[in-house]
Amino acid sequence: MAGNPRNGRPYRRLVDQLRAQRLPCWLCGHNIGYQLDARHPLSFTLDHLVPLSRGGKLLDPANARPAHRRCNSAKGNRAAPHQPVRSSRRW
Template identity: 85%
Template sequence: MVGNPRNGRPYRRLVDWLRAQRLPCWLCGHEIGYDLDARHPLSFTLDHEVPLSRGGALLDVANVRPAHRRCNSRKGNRTPGPQSSGPVRSSRRW
């Protein structure tokens, strides 16, 4: 029986590499609390731009982005729209 690939050394190295960059959340653009408890809604999680359930690669550096736990959960297995190459921001036209 094969174990969970997210518990393997290559995945943990990828998470550590992304965490070390201390980038803002790619979904909302706000700073991430890298030192917060992992259960906190504003803590760091690794998010896959193309979800694994839609054919995204688990260990592809080009497919991973930093996200808040809350933003990552809200996104689910959806992919961002074609216009978003960076953080998703909504603005109001006045």
């Protein structure tokens, strides 16, 4: 009987590698509280650029991004947000 793939060693290794980089949240750009309890809204979670429900790969490092728990939950299974285009001057 197969277990949850997110409890497996390869997934935990990917999470640990991403956590070790101490990058900011890719969704909001603010620092992540890596020392916070996992249930805290500003704690670290692994988010997938392409959601798993839309064909994203679970163990692909290119699909893994650091995110706040709150930002990851708010994104849901939507595709990656587009960054607003800034004009060169104020109109």
